[in-house]
Amino acid sequence: MEKSRSASDQKSDALEVGNGSEFKVHVFSSSSELIEKLHEKWSSVKKQPYPAMYSSIFGGIILDPAMMVIPIDDHMVHRGHGVFDTAIILDGYLYELDVHLDRFLRSASKAKISSPFPRSALRSILVQLSAASQCKKGTLRYWLSTGPGDFLLSPAGCSTSAFYAVVIDDDFCQCKEGVKVITSTIPMKSAQFARMKNVNYLPNVLSKMEAEEKGAYASIWVDEEGYIAEGPNVNVAFINHDKELLLPFFDKILSGCTVKRLMELVHKLVEQGRLRGMRTANLTVEEAKGAAEMMFVGSTLPVLPIIMWDEQPIGNGKVGELTMELSNLLWEDMVAGPETQRIPVPYV
Ligand SMILES: Cc1ncc(COP(=O)(O)O)c(C=O)c1O
Numbered sequence: 636m637e638k639s640r641s642a643s644d645q646k647s648d649a650l651e652v653g654n655g656s657e658f659k660v661h662v663f664s665s666s667s668e669l670i671e672k673l674h675e676k677w678s679s680v681k682k683q684p685y686p687a688m689y690s691s692i693f694g695g696i697i698l699d700p701a702m703m704v705i706p707i708d709d710h711m712v713h714r715g716h717g718v719f720d721t722a723i724i725l726d727g728y729l730y731e732l733d734v735h736l737d738r739f740l741r742s743a744s745k746a747k748i749s750s751p752f753p754r755s756a757l758r759s760i761l762v763q764l765s766a767a768s769q770c771k772k773g774t775l776r777y778w779l780s781t782g783p784g785d786f787l788l789s790p791a792g793c794s795t796s797a798f799y800a801v802v803i804d805d806d807f808c809q810c811k812e813g814v815k816v817i818t819s820t821i822p823m824k825s826a827q828f829a830r831m832k833n834v835n836y837l838p839n840v841l842s843k844m845e846a847e848e849k850g851a852y853a854s855i856w857v858d859e860e861g862y863i864a865e866g867p868n869v870n871v872a873f874i875n876h877d878k879e880l881l882l883p884f885f886d887k888i889l890s891g892c893t894v895k896r897l898m899e900l901v902h903k904l905v906e907q908g909r910l911r912g913m914r915t916a917n918l919t920v921e922e923a924k925g926a927a928e929m930m931f932v933g934s935t936l937p938v939l940p941i942i943m944w945d946e947q948p949i950g951n952g953k954v955g956e957l958t959m960e961l962s963n964l965l966w967e968d969m970v971a972g973p974e975t976q977r978i979p980v981p982y983v
Pocket of ligand 1: 890
């Protein structure tokens, strides 16, 4: 019996069978023909989702989506030798850009990628790119790559590293609905690779897909010793029955900028007597599943309540009260926090 085939297998079969031997690959005769075709594609899109991109290869900001490309011989493309980070733009301010930029450069150093520019220039490019995009609400994503040069493994032939960034229009808002999660069966990355934000996100993608296939939002990674780690692109946090905020240790996972900020803000709830305290801990699956409240924490959420895990309710199975108070703390910081956290975008 024939094994079940993926949708993409079937699509490529259809292309071959449907056109038979007459199928001939088009050869573009000129770059203007190609660009025309790309413009045709983008002109059918209602709203351009990427208002601006920066590329150190081009040496400037690109506003034409058809030209937002990176070279195929860039080692980030074919070897995964690149790191990235994201900051959000909210109400015309860049939130926590400096913290994200610091993590970005730490990741680059762990991946042995040297930046083509000093930190101050990278920061200035990101601010100018945000201004050129005219985007008031969205995400700013950026990459450092060992650069283009050849298709070998060693980056020795890459004469200069590359910096790319793009602004993405995104109408995110504070998450208020609870979601379901499952325990991931996809092995998590080793600490060395989980702690740097490199572009090798295949385990993360498969873990997210596994959750979606099972009707859940995302998966929870458990480390080899049986302790809770993180989600595929988010940190995870718990409230126990003593009203303590519990966070897994950061030694094997990505140090999330959002959860780190939450740790700075949490004293407000402690002072009001709403929370008893906060600590990092090794949490077993049993302890974690027995928590009163559970949540994901990450840049655009900023807190996403979790109400069900492996079909078992967390606490009373409803969105946790303290979860929402933590969410409000972060959201207020994002929309009206101190100037150190929010950099105004100098739109022209
Ligand atoms: C694996 C992983 N863990 C945690 C996070 C949360 O980090 P942040 O709060 O900086 O978005 C992310 C997102 O960048 C991630 O990719």
